[in-house]
Amino acid sequence: MSQPVEEAIKKIFPELTLTSWAQFPAIEISRDSLLSACEKLTTHPDLRFDMLVCLTAVDRTPRLEVLYHLRSTTHGHELIVKTELDESQLEIPSVVSFWKAAELFELEVYDMFGITFTGHSDLRRLFMPDDWDGYPLRKSYKASEVADNYLKSHQLLIN
Amino acid sequence: MxxxxxxxxxxxxxxxxxxxxxxxxxxxxxxxxxxxxxxxxxxxxxxxxLGYIHRGIEKMSESLTYKQFIYLTSRMDYLSAHINNQACCLVIEKGLQTEVPERAKVIRTLMAELTRLASHQLWWGSTGLDMGAVSPFFYAFREREMILEIFEETCGSRLTMNYCVPGGVMNDIHPDFVRKVKQLIKQFRENIHEYDELLTGNPIFQSRTQGIGYLSKEDAIALSCSGPVARASGISCDVRKKNPYDAYDRVSFDEIIATEGDCFARYRVRLEEMKQSMNIIEQLIDNIPTGEYRTKIKGIIKLPVGEYYQRVETARGELGVYLVSDGSNKPYRIKFRTPNFSNLGALKPMSLGGKIGDLVAIMASLDLIIPDIDR
Known part of the structure; x- marks a missing residue:
């Protein structure tokens, strides 16, 4: 929002292009450099992103975007970090060591999108049952078909 | 299972x-x-x-139109139903670049603060109930009933009001609205000392909450806590102050912050917030602008391709709505960053090392609404 954060990002990550997501500045980081970038984002005195406001994903088949909404409580600025994953390799390093809130957020994204967070100590289905097939928020998951199949397999469908 | x-x-x-x-x-x-x-x-x-009340609101929203999905959000944090609706309407209005009439802004803010009052009153009653004090519940419901009656007159419904629509509010306020709200504030101001006498000053209540369920400021930040839970640990995070929406930029009120971080601090923050909500209502109730209560919006809403975001302060903290539009009449992806989901993470650091009996006090001070966690 404010000018200083955008300048700081340009200075600290000169190789990245600054875009925007809704009203926030945004940067795209590759999966391999995510952890080293998080290190800089949390510790650099001009950034100090100490709060992970939200962690979510968007299914843009065939690629999935993982979004990290960061905020600094000392400077008051905000940033969206975006990482793109290919549908065939849905793995991303866990950021629990930087923000404790990620522990729950990552479980939700794993449950809804099937993205595996390597390094998460307790990766499990959070909302869906353990033996559930498919990941509900993926675009390939058709809720009406799933419901029909469930009813058919349990012989609950009338006609 | x-x-x-x-x-x-x-x-x-x-x-x-x-x-x-x-x-x-x-x-x-x-x-x-x-x-x-x-x-x-x-x-x-x-x-x-989790997941016992997971309904897949985010998935369902993807197959509903922009006007329809708003009603699902009443069922997330049902005690802040109006504020959830408000967030969705604001994000759609942002996408359409529609300006809401002044009258609608003030009515929305008034309703949001009445919702916050009603929610905090229920929390106050049930906090007493959790710790074995049964009578506070009846005192809390005395004023809460008045608020719900005001809602019913204007919106036709008491809890999930669905009063907010893109462009303004559904209907104009009831002719009795202003009189009844003033009467409510007068009565509540007269009665709020009873809240202190019944619980705040009670030695049993104090010994069960003071120093119990400590949450440090660092933990609260790392766990992304918001609302009264974070403010009781010394974080200034009120969205109404930091990113004012609707009519919050024209009212003056204090952000209540405590530094103790225990159950009693969270209790006091909410109690003081009720007084601030009354201040906001008093500033607005005499100055409801005249004019339209809603601007005309096309029957079929289509947001331009892009991303939209809006945050509001519900009774429990920061609700963020992330909306991705592909240009069609339905949201491509919608994400609700709900306050209870991240506040739940604070339960573990608060209760580790404590007694199992304290867990009840900690749960009461967190004020979790489970449908808001599961969505």
């Missing part, structure tokens, strides 16, 4: 044992299932199990 729980059971040694709290337990205020590892009475480990 049994297998599901067994496979996740916390490993325990001989002198420790596992106890399940919930999903049907009165102190969890809903279907939250906690697994505790105990050493005697001391809590050594805690794991939440």
């Amino acid at each position: 049994e297998q599901h729980i067994e496979s996740h059971i916390i490993q325990s040694s001989d002198d420790e044992f596992i106890i399940n709290v919930g999903p049907q337990h009165p102190s969890t205020h809903g279907v939250l299932h906690l697994q505790l590892k105990l050493d005697g009475e001391k809590i050594v480990d805690l794991r939440p199990f």
Whole structure:
């Protein structure tokens, strides 16, 4: 929002292009450099992103975007970090060591999108049952078909 | 289901044992299932199990139009139903670049503050109930009933009002609205000292909440806490102050911050917030602008391709709505960053090392609404 954060990002990550997501500045980081970038984002005195406001994903088949909404409580600025994953390799390093809130957020994204967070100590289905097939928020998951199949397999469908 | 729980059971040694709290337990205020590892009475480990009331609101929203999905959000945090609706309307208006009439802005803000009052009153009553004090519940419902009657007159419904629509509010306020709100504020101001006499000053209540469930400022930031939970740990995070929406930029009120970080601090923050809500209502109630209560919006809403975001302060903290539009008449992806989901993470650092009896006080001070966690 404010000018200083955008300048700081340009200075600290000169190789990245600054875009925007809704009203926030945004940067795209590759999966391999995510952890080293998080290190800089949390510790650099001009950034100090100490709060992970939200962690979510968007299914843009065939690629999935993982979004990290960061905020600094000392400077008051905000940033969206975006990482793109290919549908065939849905793995991303866990950021629990930087923000404790990620522990729950990552479980939700794993449950809804099937993205595996390597390094998460307790990766499990959070909302869906353990033996559930498919990941509900993926675009390939058709809720009406799933419901029909469930009813058919349990012989609950009338006609 | 049994297998599901067994496979996740916390490993325990001989002198420790596992106890399940919930999903049907009165102190969890809903279907939250906690697994505790105990050493005697001391809590050594805690794991939440969720999904008992997961309805897939985010998935359902993807197959509903922009005007339809708003009604689902009333069922997330049902005690802040109006504020949830407000967030969705604001994000759609942002996408359409529509300016809402002044009258609608003020009515929305008034309703949001009345919602906050009603929610905090219910919380106050049930907090007493959780700790064995039954009578506060009836005192809390005395004023809450007046608020719900005001809602019913204007919106036709008491809890999930669905009063907010893109462009303004559904209907104009009831002719009796202003008189009744003034009467409510007058009565509540006269009665709020009873709240202090019944609970705040009660030695049993104080000994059960003071120094219990400590949450440090660092933990609250790292766990992304918001609302009264974060403010009781010394974080200034009121969205109404930091990113004012609707009519919050024209009212003056204090952001209540405490630094103790225990259950009693969270209790006091909410109690003071009720007084601030009354201040906001008093500033607005005499100055409701005349004019339209809603601008005309096309029957079929299509947001331009892009991303939209809006945050509001519900009774429990920061609700963020992330909306991705592909240009069609339905949202491509919608994400609700709900305050209860991140506040739930604070339960573990608060209760580890404490007694199992304290868990009830901690749950009461967190004020969790489970449908808001599961969505």
